[in-house]
Amino acid sequence: xxxxxxxxxxLYYLGRLDLLEENFVGAISRLEKANVAPxxxxxxxxxxxxxxxxxxxxxxxxxxxKAAELDPKDFRVPERLARVHLRAGxxxxxxxxxxxxxxxxxxxxxxxxQGIDCVQALKSQPLDEAKKTCRQLFDRTDPxxxxxxxxxxxxxxxxxxxxxxxxxxxxxxxESFAAHHNLGLTYYRLKRYREALGxxxxxxxxxxxxxxxxxxxxxxxxxxxxxxxAYRVLQHAHGLNPQDADTTRILFQTTMAQAQKSFTQKxxxxxxKFLRQAAQLQPxxxxxxxxxxxxxxxxxxxxxxxxxxxxxxxLAKSRN
Numbered sequence: 438x439x440x441x442x443x444x445x446x447x448l449y450y451l452g453r454l455d456l457l458e459e460n461f462v463g464a465i466s467r468l469e470k471a472n473v474a475p476x477x478x479x480x481x482x483x484x485x486x487x488x489x490x491x492x493x494x495x496x497x498x499x500x501x502x503k504a505a506e507l508d509p510k511d512f513r514v515p516e517r518l519a520r521v522h523l524r525a526g527x528x529x530x531x532x533x534x535x536x537x538x539x540x541x542x543x544x545x546x547x548x549x550x551q552g553i554d555c556v557q558a559l560k561s562q563p564l565d566e567a568k569k570t571c572r573q574l575f576d577r578t579d580p581x582x583x584x585x586x587x588x589x590x591x592x593x594x595x596x597x598x599x600x601x602x603x604x605x606x607x608x609x610x611x612e613s614f615a616a617h618h619n620l621g622l623t624y625y626r627l628k629r630y631r632e633a634l635g636x637x638x639x640x641x642x643x644x645x646x647x648x649x650x651x652x653x654x655x656x657x658x659x660x661x662x663x664x665x666x667a668y669r670v671l672q673h674a675h676g677l678n679p680q681d682a683d684t685t686r687i688l689f690q691t692t693m694a695q696a697q698k699s700f701t702q703k704x705x706x707x708x709x710k711f712l713r714q715a716a717q718l719q720p721x722x723x724x725x726x727x728x729x730x731x732x733x734x735x736x737x738x739x740x741x742x743x744x745x746x747x748x749x750x751x752l753a754k755s756r757n
Contacts, residue, residue, distance in 0.1 A: 453483055456487050497521050510544065512545055559571070591622075617637070630661050654674075655688070696728070723752035
């Protein structure tokens with residue numbers, strides 16, 4: 438992992454790594470920066486933990502209370518707050534937080550057990566029977582249980598059953614990136630592209646630099662023939678992960694579509710920009726070089742037209 442200024446996700450992961458290695462100064466520095474635009478809602482938990490390890494109790498309490506606001510069901514947070522109170526000599530407050538942590542941990546364990554029951558039922562029973570067991574996770578007041586149920590259905594290749602729990606989770610917790618992303622992914626798997634748009638746009642808004650959501654949104658827009666918006670989204674996704682072949686392929690197609698549109702509108706300079714980008718995406722594509730040759734000839738750039746034609750001829754010949 439390489440650290441890039443302003444990349445809050447990288448800073449988040451590096452900060453967690455520093456915390457594991459007991460480099461508390463580095464952890465605090467990186468996690469403070471990551472919390473300017475936190476990529477995950479548990480980033481304040483790790484920052485509070487780093488301050489606690491560094492014996493900076495006031496800052497630890499501040500960030501752990503922020504973590505409790507963001508995720509009231511995280512049993513780790515009150516446990517850390519209890520340790521803060523113990524170090525500060527507030528035993529009564531510490532006991533309250535330890536009790537809350539134990540209660541939340543039990544709820545977490547209950548959800549885990551219900552998840553195991555659901556998985557075992559799906560493996561051993563017909564779907565209609567298994568759904569009765571899995572239904573215990575369908576709690577309309579608990580987005581975590583709903584997310585768990587949706588994930589289980591998705592992992593067992595039953596995407597149609599995952600829609601309702603993911604949708605309910607997103608409604609209950611509009612700030613849940615996981616709910617929106619997985620709802621959009623499920624609609625995409627079902628080829629319900631128009632319904633996938635809203636959740637995926639929400640996921641990208643919550644985490645603009647998460648490659649997976651950007652790539653999915655671009656693929657959905659491409660499937661819907663929304664080439665202009667698809668081009669913008671896929672260009673961003675490609676910048677986040679240039680090695681992904683599928684995204685590169687789809688971006689190439691949308692770039693060529695934009696080039697054709699510009700050519701039809703006689704905006705030749707813009708067409709040239711798109712064709713050059715397409716050539717960078719697929720350098721061995723002879724067709725792109727032939728089109729560049731034709732365009733350069735139209736623009737009176739005879740030398741460049743000849744060079745591109747030669748490249749196209751060489752590439753076409755190498756394929757035969």
